Amino acid sequence: MIEFEGVSKIYEHNGNELRAVDQVDLAVNKGEIFGVIGYSGAGKSTLVRLVNLLEYPSEGRLLVDGEDLTQLSKPELRKVRKRIGMIFQHFNLLESKTVRHNVAFPLAISGVPKKDIDSRVEEILEFVGLSDKARQYPDQLSGGQKQRVGIARALATSPDILLCDEATSALDPETTKSILKLLRRVRDEYNITILMITHEMNVVREVCDRIAVMEHGRVIEQGSIFDLFSQPEHPTTKNFVRTVMENEIPASILEGIEKRGASRHIYRVTFVDESAGQPVLSHVSKSYEVEVNVLFGQITELQGIPFGHLVVELQGEDKEIVRAIDSIQRSVTVQEVKAHAG
Structure with missing residues (x-):
């Protein structure tokens, strides 16, 4: 579904080269929830922004359904981006618009007829449990409700892929659990592939099928959730596992x-x-x-x-x-x- 083939993202600063993403090879299968975990500065947020070309690869190929996005024209890329939804850490809602208008926004700019927008917004708000909040504004909502609006907005255009960039890190533990439960429903009921970026091992433990661990722009270890929890090999992976499950003898x-x-x-x-x-x-x-x-x-x-x-x-x-x-x-x-x- 999503394939990184030798992908790098290189920034130039004062004549110095910074490899935010360095020769990454990674494959995310259709219909799975794939987690990418790493400490701050590991390159994981840059990696997820490469999927919809918000960041453009410096090297390598990025394929979605076998199609290399770097070779597409601008009109072709816009069409592909409609199939890729994104959820942000700090919600990124339009504060001056109601919940309904926030969810309708991507449909409106895509030229969807108003009657179709109304029915789709109603359907999605019911799915995320916010039907009764349609006329409220973001500042009237809790953090969890705001993130549900963000999820609803990302689902509005019926995407095949959902990108989550630290989608739960601003939430308390109980709200995080409810959002993760909702994301599982998104995958199960809409068959959407989810690529999740996080620095919280409890998040990947709860919801991911497979995970990759990043450090200094590279993927240092990847595998199933059971493989990495039962037999972590890299010291960084072991440190992450230890945050939720101590496996070293005192x-x-x-x-x-x-x-x-x-x-x-x-x-x-x-x-x-x-x-x-x-x-x-x-x-x-x-x-x-x-x-x-x-x-x-x-x-x-x-x-x-x-x-x-x-x-x-x-x-x-x-x-x-x-x-x-x-x-x-x-x-x-x-x-x-x-x-x-x-």
């Missing part, structure tokens, strides 16, 4: 392990979906001559699916521990932990 526990000389018997057991409710470790302790000592762990949800890990110490003879690990691996993922207190 130093005090590591010191105790090393004092006992037991570090070679430490394992991380990862649970997903149904396995989270299975008594895997209890079964092992009863079936083999090993004792299971739970050192650390956490269970959470990824898009409503239970996910988590436990760090355990297995005590017993080596051959029994090997048998126990083989048994555990039939149900869940097991990784040996090379732990050092440092």
Whole structure:
């Protein structure tokens, strides 16, 4: 649906070259919610503005449905842009216009007949839950309601793609959850592909199918939500995961392990979906001559699916521990932990 092929965006400042986006290769599939996460200055907002050519690539190709946007004429590009809606962090509403007129605005400038505008605005406001706010002005609305207006406006032209640039970062946690729930409905009911930019790991955990992590203009890691939460490889990705799910063994526990000389018997057991409710470790302790000592762990949800890990110490003879690990691996993922207190 959306493909970046060696895309870069280079700015010149006082004779110096700044690569805001640097040789990015990325593919967003049709109908998925794809998250791009990174710290401030990582290049993620520039990346999303390249999709509708609000920023023009310095290098590479940008394709939407197989069509290279950089090769289009201005009339052709205007036509494609109608298929791409955008939601902004600070709403960008017309303060002097009512909710209804804000939503109608993109339709009016596209020359849609008034009767069609009226019916479309009514439909979209009902979808986002703001039918009763049509005659109010932005300064009469809460932050969440303003963002719902922004979403309604972006949906007015029936786009195929929705770009979200930090769409929830100005909202409180409860309002953020409601907006994310609405975005899932947008994807599910309208089959719209959503590209979401954020610096909040709890947002991608809640709503995204796949994510890419950016740093210094480059994509440093990408994959499914489960892959990046269960086995993050890059230090930056690990830092983001740690903000919502601690997966490192506390130093005090590591010191105790090393004092006992037991570090070679430490394992991380990862649970997903149904396995989270299975008594895997209890079964092992009863079936083999090993004792299971739970050192650390956490269970959470990824898009409503239970996910988590436990760090355990297995005590017993080596051959029994090997048998126990083989048994555990039939149900869940097991990784040996090379732990050092440092």
